[in-house]
Amino acid sequence: MLSDIDISRRAELQPIEAIAQQFGILPSELIAYGAYKAKVNLDIKQRLADNRDGKLVIVTAVTPTPFGEGKTVTSIGLTQGLQAIGQRACACIRQPSMGPVFGIKGGAAGGGLAQVVPMESLNLHLTGDIHAVTSAHNLAAAAIDARLYHEHRLGAEAFAVQSGLTPLNIDASRIAWRRVVDQNERSLRHIRVGLGANVPNALGNGPEHDSGFDISAASELMAILALSRDLQDMRQRIGRIVLAHNTAGEVITAEDLGVAGAMTVIMSEAIAPTLMQTLSGAPCLIHAGPFANIAHGNSSIIADDIALKLADIVVTEGGFGSDMGFEKYCNIKARQAGKTPDAAVIVVTVKALKSHAEACQSDTSESAKLAAGFDNLRWHINNVAQYGVPVVVAINRFQSDTLEELTWLREQVMAQGVFGCEVCDAFTQGSQGAQALAEVVVQATEAPNQFRFLYPLEQSIEAKLMTIAEAGYGASGIQLSAKAQAQLVHLKRHGFEHLPICVAKTPLSISHDPKLKGVPKGFELPISELKVSAGAGFITALVGQVMTMPGLGIRPGYLNIDINQHNEIVGLA
Numbered sequence: 001m002l003s004d005i006d007i008s009r010r011a012e013l014q015p016i017e018a019i020a021q022q023f024g025i026l027p028s029e030l031i032a033y034g035a036y037k038a039k040v041n042l043d044i045k046q047r048l049a050d051n052r053d054g055k056l057v058i059v060t061a062v063t064p065t066p067f068g069e070g071k072t073v074t075s076i077g078l079t080q081g082l083q084a085i086g087q088r089a090c091a092c093i094r095q096p097s098m099g100p101v102f103g104i105k106g107g108a109a110g111g112g113l114a115q116v117v118p119m120e121s122l123n124l125h126l127t128g129d130i131h132a133v134t135s136a137h138n139l140a141a142a143a144i145d146a147r148l149y150h151e152h153r154l155g156a157e158a159f160a161v162q163s164g165l166t167p168l169n170i171d172a173s174r175i176a177w178r179r180v181v182d183q184n185e186r187s188l189r190h191i192r193v194g195l196g197a198n199v200p201n202a203l204g205n206g207p208e209h210d211s212g213f214d215i216s217a218a219s220e221l222m223a224i225l226a227l228s229r230d231l232q233d234m235r236q237r238i239g240r241i242v243l244a245h246n247t248a249g250e251v252i253t254a255e256d257l258g259v260a261g262a263m264t265v266i267m268s269e270a271i272a273p274t275l276m277q278t279l280s281g282a283p284c285l286i287h288a289g290p291f292a293n294i295a296h297g298n299s300s301i302i303a304d305d306i307a308l309k310l311a312d313i314v315v316t317e318g319g320f321g322s323d324m325g326f327e328k329y330c331n332i333k334a335r336q337a338g339k340t341p342d343a344a345v346i347v348v349t350v351k352a353l354k355s356h357a358e359a360c361q362s363d364t365s366e367s368a369k370l371a372a373g374f375d376n377l378r379w380h381i382n383n384v385a386q387y388g389v390p391v392v393v394a395i396n397r398f399q400s401d402t403l404e405e406l407t408w409l410r411e412q413v414m415a416q417g418v419f420g421c422e423v424c425d426a427f428t429q430g431s432q433g434a435q436a437l438a439e440v441v442v443q444a445t446e447a448p449n450q451f452r453f454l455y456p457l458e459q460s461i462e463a464k465l466m467t468i469a470e471a472g473y474g475a476s477g478i479q480l481s482a483k484a485q486a487q488l489v490h491l492k493r494h495g496f497e498h499l500p501i502c503v504a505k506t507p508l509s510i511s512h513d514p515k516l517k518g519v520p521k522g523f524e525l526p527i528s529e530l531k532v533s534a535g536a537g538f539i540t541a542l543v544g545q546v547m548t549m550p551g552l553g554i555r556p557g558y559l560n561i562d563i564n565q566h567n568e569i570v571g572l573a
Contacts, residue, residue, distance in 0.1 A: 001428065004111045005572050008119040011279050020275060023090065023283040024310045031272070033127050040285070040306060042230060048309035054088070054368055055445035056308060056339060059317040059394075060326035061347040062380050063070045063517070064507050065355040070111070070427065071397040074347045074434075075317045077114035077426020078394070078441060079249035082313055085459055086316040087442060089282055090307040091116070092316040094299045095130060095274075095289040096123050097217045099184040101572070102558040111573075113430030116284050120569045129270040130289060131180050133225060134216045136238075136266040141179045143259040144243055145193065148172060152207055168252055172209040173264050174245040176531070180216045186551030188213035199534075210272050214548040217291045221267065223536035226288035226300045227336050231271050235264045237535035251494055253534070258291040273303040280431045283307075292319025294548050296328040296538070301337045308339070311443060322346065322380045329474055330387050330388040332500050332538050340451040343419070343444035345437075348377050350401045350409060356518045370405055372518075374412055379474070379510065379519045381416050386471065388450035390419040394437050397425050408437030419444045457498050461488060461530070464501045465541060469525040472503075473510050479526045484541075487530040496532045496539060505543035512544035 002010070015036045020030050026047075031039040059075045075091055082089035093116070096108035101123050109119035116122050125131070148170045151159045156167040181188065191213070192205035216222065222243055228234035246252055254260040273287035285307055287300035290427065297319030300375035307314040318325025334340045353373030354366065364372075377393070384391050393413045395406060406423055413421040420440035427431030455467040462478075470474040480488065491497065508514035511523050529542040542548075560571035 001112065003267060003573075004109070004115060005119060005569065007113065007279070008109070008115055009568070011117050013117060014277060014281055016275060016277070019277045019281065020281050020390045022281075025275070030275070033274070034121075036276065037121060037127065038275050039127055039269070040275050042272055042302065044306060045230070045309075048306070051309040053308040053339070054311045055313045055342040056304065057313060057315050057343050057345060057441055057445060058326060058329055058341045059315060059345045060322040060346060060380070060384065061320070062352050062377050063321045063323075063356065063510055065352045067349065067355065069352050071317055071347045072108055072110045073112065073114045073427050074317050074345065074394050076110040076116060076278050076284070076397055077424060077430070077434040078345065078392075079161070079282045079284070079315045080114060080426065080431040081438030082280050082315070082442070082552045083280055083282045084435055085438050085442070087438070088310070088312040090311040090314050091278065091282065091284040092299050092303045092307050092314055093284065093286055094319070095286050097130060097215060097289055097291070098182050098289060099215050099217070100126065102561065103184045103550060103556055104553045109555050112427035113279055114426035114434070115279050116286070117279055120195045120572055122276060122286065123572060126286065127274045129225070129274075129287070130216050132267045132270040134180055134182055136217070136263040137180045137219045139219050139239070139263055139266065140243060140254060140257070140259050142175055143257055144170065144175055144177060147257060148207060149194075149205075153388050161535055165258070168250060168256060169246040169248070170244050171247045172207050175209060175211070175243070176245070177241075177243040178212045178214055178385045180214050180219045181215040184215065184322055184550040184552045184556075185213065186549065189547065189549045194207075210550070215291075215550060217289050218294045220533045220536050221263070222288060222290045223295050223533060223538075225267065225270060226290050226296070226298060227333065227536055228271065229301060229305075231264070231268060233274050234267065234373055235260065237448045237537070238263050238428045239535070241535040242532055266355065271302070273300060273306065283336060290475045292325035292328065294546060296525075296536075297325035298329050298333045301333065304337060304339065313442065321510070322383045323473055323510050324507050327454070328502060330451075335453070335457075335500060336537060341389050342449055343392060343441060343447070344384045344387075345392045345394050345441060346377070346380055346384060347394050347396055348409075349396050349398055350405050351398055353377060353409070367405070367408070374409070376517070377413070378416060381413070381418060383472070387454070388452045390444040390449065392437070392440050392444050392449045393421040394424045395421065396427070397423050402513055419447060434448040456488050457500060461491060461497055461501070461539065465525075465527065468501055469482055473525065474519065474521060475511065475523050475525045477524045479524045481526070481528050484527045484530050491532055491539060493532060494532075496534065497538050499532070499537060502533070502538040502540045503543055504540055504546045504548070506546060
């Protein structure tokens with residue numbers, strides 16, 4: 001079989017205007033970026049306001065393994081399969097970060113015959129939204145340090161006279177806003193800024209203080225982009241961002257600093273989703289890219305809103321396993337969007353379950369490993385089912401899977417009381433390989449739906465954390481560090497207790513420990529920090545050793561990427 005990039009390059013693509021027209025988007029509502037991608041103007045929302053909403057399907061997965069479960073392949077394949085059986089379907093996915101593209105994970109366009117194309121365009125820059133997030137975020141960081149410098153240099157009274165601004169009295173030890181870059185760079189996790197005391201002025205480039213970098217996908221601005229309803233909503237959210245604290249311990253927002261308007265201007269074009277196409281010509285809206293291990297892990301509300309007004313069924317996905325992006329979709333995004341899932345699809349592979357059979361010896365039979373690893377899938381089925389939505393399991397077939405394994409797995413899945421289970425061959429067969437799955441998913445969206453949140457917002461922060469730990473992960477309780485306990489008091493004092501919780505933890509285990517495979521039990525969830533994302537509208541709980549800035553591995557993906565003699569990109573996966 002050809003590589004993903006070769007399949008993408010050989011595909012006969014339709015002009016993006018044709019994809020838009022078939023989907024019901026007017027030429028005046030498009031801003032073309034070349035022949036095969038275009039921004040969709042938000043004016044379309046007003047025109048479609050009276051349209052009935054379609055059904056929403058969220059694709060999630062078992063706990064990730066190094067083999068890759070094919071969640072995006074299944075999402076794109078399902079969209080293509082729905083189109084093939086006569087459904088008006090659209091996929092809504094996140095924009096890939098270049099950190100994983102050049103690191104270990106690779107691109108996020110799907111693969112095989114279930115791709116968004118052209119895949120190199122999706123994986124590299126797209127329409128510049130992540131760059132806009134990066135630039136707006138770093139403007140705020142520069143504004144904080146500039147204000148800190150001038151107030152210290154002049155003193156509060158002289159600063160007020162010369163600038164006409166009210167002094168903010170920023171506490172340099174309590175600046176909450178770090179910098180961001182869209183690459184994996186562990187050496188930037190912790191830095192010190194303002195160095196240069198030997199420069200001929202009293203403060204040099206200071207005052208000196210500790211800072212650091214996160215990856216751009218972890219910026220609160222990325223979460224805001226994904227959760228905003230329109231440009232005015234985004235402007236208000238950016239104004240609420242907590243950037244720092246003053247010497248009296250009070251919060252300083254982007255509005256207080258006077259930088260919120262300029263940040264919004266930088267992101268004013270990023271507010272519009274990008275329209276692309278799958279290999280079968282189905283529409284796909286790409287917008288925002290928050291990671292699910294350190295953010296809420298879902299594409300934008302705006303993209304969903306537009307797609308739901310035009311499609312019978314919209315397929316979106318939550319990052320990583322159901323304990324990550326799916327949980328956060330239900331408890332964060334669904335609350336703000338006012339739209340809950342009509343059905344959920346859990347992606348699993350035979351390989352993944354065998355890798356979760358940690359207790360098995362190396363000489364154990366393959367069937368025994370599959371049976372032992374099934375506990376992980378059973379846990380995810382029960383986890384999704386507790387939200388009250390119909391559950392469909394998609395077995396993403398690998399070439400090494402045997403008929404006996406697939407038959408056994410499907411029988412075991414159906415015994416769990418799910419709505420349906422089908423083998424998906426979208427990777428090798430495209431639309432045809434996902435039609436059986438599509439048929440079952442359509443039926444699931446029409447089944448009774450009793451969606452419920454995991455916790456009410458009225459609960460205390462501690463109670464919400466406990467609920468997520470116990471009901472969301474199967475933990476026996478939580479442990480708050482001394483730092484987290486102090487932050488808890490601060491969050492309550494400033495009125496943030498009503499917000500939902502976004503847990504930042506490893507995606508490689510249901511627990512906080514990536515070494516614990518299968519279904520860990522009897523562990524306590526160690527919460528190291530609590531941070532407010534007031535603009536995005538949630539509290540982030542950092543668990544264990546989770547990093548908000550990934551590092552490059554020993555053999556990064558960029559080693560394979562180059563330009564050949566025909567000026568074509570090679571090695572992009």
